[in-house]
Amino acid sequence: MAAAALLDFASVLIFALTGALVASRAQLDVVGFAFLANLTAMGGGTFRDLLLDRHPVFWIAEPLYLGVATGAALLVFFTAHLLESRYRTLIWLDAVALSVAVAAGAGIAQAEGAPAPVVLVMGVMTGCLGGLLRDVVANEVPLLLKQGEPYATCALGGALALWTATALGLAPGFAALLCAGVTFALRASSLAFGWHIPVYRPRPPRQ
Amino acid sequence: MAAAALLDFASVLIFALTGALVASRAQLDVVGFAFLANLTAMGGGTFRDLLLDRHPVFWIAEPLYLGVATGAALLVFFTAHLLESRYRTLIWLDAVALSVAVAAGAGIAQAEGAPAPVVLVMGVMTGCLGGLLRDVVANEVPLLLKQGEPYATCALGGALALWTATALGLAPGFAALLCAGVTFALRASSLAFGWHIPVYRPRPPRQ
Amino acid sequence: MAAAALLDFASVLIFALTGALVASRAQLDVVGFAFLANLTAMGGGTFRDLLLDRHPVFWIAEPLYLGVATGAALLVFFTAHLLESRYRTLIWLDAVALSVAVAAGAGIAQAEGAPAPVVLVMGVMTGCLGGLLRDVVANEVPLLLKQGEPYATCALGGALALWTATALGLAPGFAALLCAGVTFALRASSLAFGWHIPVYRPRPPRQ
Numbered sequence: 206m207a208a209a210a211l212l213d214f215a216s217v218l219i220f221a222l223t224g225a226l227v228a229s230r231a232q233l234d235v236v237g238f239a240f241l242a243n244l245t246a247m248g249g250g251t252f253r254d255l256l257l258d259r260h261p262v263f264w265i266a267e268p269l270y271l272g273v274a275t276g277a278a279l280l281v282f283f284t285a286h287l288l289e290s291r292y293r294t295l296i297w298l299d300a301v302a303l304s305v306a307v308a309a310g311a312g313i314a315q316a317e318g319a320p321a322p323v324v325l326v327m328g329v330m331t332g333c334l335g336g337l338l339r340d341v342v343a344n345e346v347p348l349l350l351k352q353g354e355p356y357a358t359c360a361l362g363g364a365l366a367l368w369t370a371t372a373l374g375l376a377p378g379f380a381a382l383l384c385a386g387v388t389f390a391l392r393a394s395s396l397a398f399g400w401h402i403p404v405y406r407p408r409p410p411r412q
Numbered sequence: 413m414a415a416a417a418l419l420d421f422a423s424v425l426i427f428a429l430t431g432a433l434v435a436s437r438a439q440l441d442v443v444g445f446a447f448l449a450n451l452t453a454m455g456g457g458t459f460r461d462l463l464l465d466r467h468p469v470f471w472i473a474e475p476l477y478l479g480v481a482t483g484a485a486l487l488v489f490f491t492a493h494l495l496e497s498r499y500r501t502l503i504w505l506d507a508v509a510l511s512v513a514v515a516a517g518a519g520i521a522q523a524e525g526a527p528a529p530v531v532l533v534m535g536v537m538t539g540c541l542g543g544l545l546r547d548v549v550a551n552e553v554p555l556l557l558k559q560g561e562p563y564a565t566c567a568l569g570g571a572l573a574l575w576t577a578t579a580l581g582l583a584p585g586f587a588a589l590l591c592a593g594v595t596f597a598l599r600a601s602s603l604a605f606g607w608h609i610p611v612y613r614p615r616p617p618r619q
Numbered sequence: 620m621a622a623a624a625l626l627d628f629a630s631v632l633i634f635a636l637t638g639a640l641v642a643s644r645a646q647l648d649v650v651g652f653a654f655l656a657n658l659t660a661m662g663g664g665t666f667r668d669l670l671l672d673r674h675p676v677f678w679i680a681e682p683l684y685l686g687v688a689t690g691a692a693l694l695v696f697f698t699a700h701l702l703e704s705r706y707r708t709l710i711w712l713d714a715v716a717l718s719v720a721v722a723a724g725a726g727i728a729q730a731e732g733a734p735a736p737v738v739l740v741m742g743v744m745t746g747c748l749g750g751l752l753r754d755v756v757a758n759e760v761p762l763l764l765k766q767g768e769p770y771a772t773c774a775l776g777g778a779l780a781l782w783t784a785t786a787l788g789l790a791p792g793f794a795a796l797l798c799a800g801v802t803f804a805l806r807a808s809s810l811a812f813g814w815h816i817p818v819y820r821p822r823p824p825r826q
Contacts, residue, residue, distance in 0.1 A: 231764060234816045236772040240747070240763070243740070251670070256458070258467040260672040268736035322475035326450070333447070341548065341755065343764065349447070350438060350550070358443040402441045463665070465674040529682035533657070540654070548755065556654070557645060557757065565650040609648045 212309040212381060213250060213263060214273065219302035220335045221246040221274035225281035226295040227343045235282050241339060242278035243271060248335040253310050253327055257317055296396060299336055299348060303360060304389035307332035308381040311364040315371050315380075328364030329357055332388070355395050355402050363388030419516040419588060420457060420470060421480065426509035427542045428453040428481035432488035433502040434550045442489050448546060449485035450478060455542040460517050460534055464524055503603060506543055506555060510567060511596035514539035515588040518571040522578055522587075535571030535591070536564055562602050562609050570595030626723040626795060627664060627677060628687065633716035634749045635660040635688035639695035640709040641757045649696050655753060656692035657685060662749040667724050667741055671731055710810060713750055713762060717774060718803035721746035722795040725778040729785050729794070742778030743771055746802070769809050769816050777802030 224245030228238040247264050254262045264270040288294050310331025314324045333349050333356070340347040349356045367384035371377070394400050431452030435445040454471050461469045471477040495501050517538025521531045540556050540563070547554040556563045574591035578584070601607050638659030642652040661678050668676045678684040702708050724745025728738045747763050747770070754761040763770045781798035785791070808814050 233764060234769065234772065236769070236775055236816075237764065240743070240771045255462055255669055256469055256472065262670055264740075265670065265733065265737050268734050271736045271740055319472065320475050322478045323472050326471075326478055329447070337549065342751065342761070344760070346551075347549070350440065350444065355441065355443070357447045358441065361443055402443075462669055463676055463679065526679065527682050529685045530679050533678075533685055536654070544756065553758070554756070557647060557651065562648065562650070564654045565648065568650055609650075 210267075212305055212312065212385075214270070216250070216302055216305040216309050217246040217264075217270050218273050218277055219298055219305060220249075220339075221277035222281060223295055223299045223302055223336065224274075224339050225278040226285065226291055226298070227339055227345060228278070229281060229285040229291060230295075230345075231343050235279070238278040238282045239275045241343060242281075243274045244342065245335045245339040246270070246274040246277075248338040249306055249310065249331040249333070250335075252334055253313065253331045256327075257314065257319075259313075259317075296348065297393075300389060300392040300396060303332045303336065303356075303392060304363065304385040306335065307360045307363045307388045308367065308384040311367045311384060312377060312381045315367065316377065321368055324368050325361065325364045328367065328384070329360040332360040332363075333357055355391065355400065358402060359388050359391035359395070362391050417474075419512055419519065419592075421477070423457070423509055423512040423516050424453040424471075424477050425480050425484055426505055426512060427456075427546075428484035429488060430502055430506045430509055430543065431481075431546050432485040433492065433498055433505070434546055434552060435485070436488060436492040436498060437502075437552075438550050442486070445485040445489045446482045448550060449488075450481045451549065452542045452546040453477070453481040453484075455545040456513055456517065456538040456540070457542075459541055460520065460538045463534075464521065464526075466520075466524075503555065507596060507599040507603060510539045510543070510563075510599060511570065511592040513542065514567045514570045514595045515574065515591040518574045518591060519584060519588045522574065523584065528575055531575050532568065532571045535574065536567040539567040539570075539595070540564055562598065562607065565609060566595050566598035566602070569598050624681075626719055626726065626799075628684070630664070630716055630719040630723050631660040631678075631684050632687050632691055633712055633719060634663075634753075635691035636695060637709055637713045637716055637750065638688075638753050639692040640699065640705055640712070641753050641759060642692070643695060643699040643705060644709075644759070645757050649693070652692040652696045653689045655757060656695075657688045658756065659749045659753040660684070660688040660691075662752040663720050663724065663745040663747070664749075666748055667727065667745045670741075671728065671733075673727075673731075710762065711807075714803060714806040714810060717746045717750065717770075717806060718777065718799040720749065721774045721777045721802045722781065722798040725781045725798060726791060726795045729781065730791065735782055738782050739775065739778045742781065742798070743774040746774040746777075747771055769805065769814070772816060773802050773805035773809070776805050 221242040224242040225238045228241040233241065250263050285291060307328045311324050311328030314327035319327065337347050337349050363384045366387040367380045370380035370383050428449040431449035432445045435448040457470050492498060514535045518531050518535030521534035526534065544554050544556055570591045573594040574587045577587035577590050635656040638656035639652045642655040664677050699705060721742045725738050725742030728741035733741065751761050751763050777798040780801040781794045784794035784797050
């Protein structure tokens with residue numbers, strides 16, 4: 206469980222940074238930064254805990270998470286103007302946060318003994334939900350829905366790696382590391398090399 | 413409970429088809445299809461289960477639901493280009509899904525012994541939430557909010573029918589069938605004949 | 620707990636009025652009014668109850684809440700055309716609802732013995748979530764995200780007041796009243812005098 210708590214902290218911190226960066230793009234005030242940072246950071250894990258009936262929810266059991274996210278929001282509020290490109294920072298931080306959150310979500314579902322499809326869904330959902338909430342609330346086009354850019358696909362790849370590693374008898378900590386690594390490698394390759402996966406194209410209009 | 417499980421399966425399958433159709437309109441990739449199909453299909457029932465404190469949530473207890481929704485997403489991904497009009501298919505499938513989901517939601521609340529207003533709300537909410545999530549996430553105008561087109565109204569009519577039938581002592585299975593029938597008849601009439609219900613109109617500007 | 624129930628009723632009533640006003644701006648039908656009124660009125664409190672694992676959820680335990688919200692929706696449907704400015708009415712009612720909901724959310728978390736950061740988050744979340752759901756679903760710019768207008772900040776101020784008052788040993792009822800008063804005073808001052816708090820401004824482009 207220690208590995209899971211560490212992953213949760215890392216994921217909360219990094220997602221909070223992305224939430225605050227989106228708040229800076231929307232030019233909110235400092236409490237708006239904290240709100241969006243906390244929403245993004247706690248969103249995925251909160252739904253995971255509600256769905257798995259784990260109470261108290263992780264940030265109620267350990268309010269330090271709220272402090273971490275709020276601290277991250279303050280940090281961004283006072284330093285974001287130093288960044289060369291807030292959007293580039295945002296998508297790369299989001300890639301790291303996604304990787305860590307997928308590992309946290311899939312790992313906890315695995316530890317609770319959930320069947321394989323539930324492990325995969327929990328990984329993808331925990332990974333994607335925080336960012337999705339952030340983008341829907343701030344009225345940006347969700348990164349998840351950018352055409353042809355693999356996002357949920359990377360999360361699914363990472364969750365599959367975790368499930369496979371556990372099925373092969375590897376230790377949970379190693380499986381989580383592998384999961385985060387696979388997710389990040391997939392997402393980073395896509396961002397760096399412009400890898401796309403085929404999107405649905407309607408048939409061309411008849412002549 | 414067997415009738416309820418059947419209704420849940422049917423509702424998951426049909427809502428997943430609508431989610432995948434919306435994904436095709438947004439030209440997502442195949443994992444995006446699966447994500448939107450699962451979100452649409454599980455949304456309403458998941459909130460129903462969380463609100464009524466039924467654990468494990470239906471698709472955690474029976475992961476086959478995830479397989480059904482994902483299969484539906486794949487089917488649409490590979491065949492949607494054969495459709496004459498994806499939008500017409502979408503609104504008619506959505507009408508079927510709404511009808512089935514209202515029956516599933518209201519029926520389970522009724523079976524749990526909830527009071528009448530809660531049965532009605534659960535029916536309307538389970539029916540409307542999946543489609544609402546689908547449209548908000550995909551950034552389409554929610555079908556629920558189209559001006560003057562009865563949507564929640566049809567769900568309410570169906571839930572009322574289920575409650576009345578149960579109060580008159582009819583069997584749950586029959587009440588569920590009646591509920592789905594009434595919801596679909598109302599929605600289909602509105603779509604086919606352009607039935608509208610009065611909408612709020614602000615007073616005309618003073619001359 | 621009696622004070623908490625009163626606050627919940629007041630908050631449900633007033634949030635329902637704001638939901639119905641937004642429905643009138645979107646020119647929905649009467650069931651759409653009721654849907655948006657209920658979503659707005661129940662949203663914050665429902666998440667609070669789910670997060671704190673309080674079952675049954677408040678409006679399932681006491682369906683009268685649903686009647687109150689639906690009655691408010693009907694009232695607005697038939698009288699909104701008499702208003703001089705629906706938008707002004709909306710933002711002022713929203714300020715009252717926010718104040719009451721913050722007190723209800725923070726008060727219940729306090730009564731459950733939650734630690735200070737959780738009390739603050741519950742206050743802000745219960746206060747802001749209903750209006751946020753209303754605005755996201757109705758596709759309006761969330762009041763919460765209006766640039767430079769303190770909103771979450773007012774909620775935070777109120778929740779801090781409640782926590783401080785309780786720490787000083789004041790009675791829960793008085794602490795709740797103080798919380799609502801502080802929240803409203805902050806929000807009303809901002810609306811009436813145009814008080815702003817500093818927003819994030821990107822550095823000016825280099826010359």
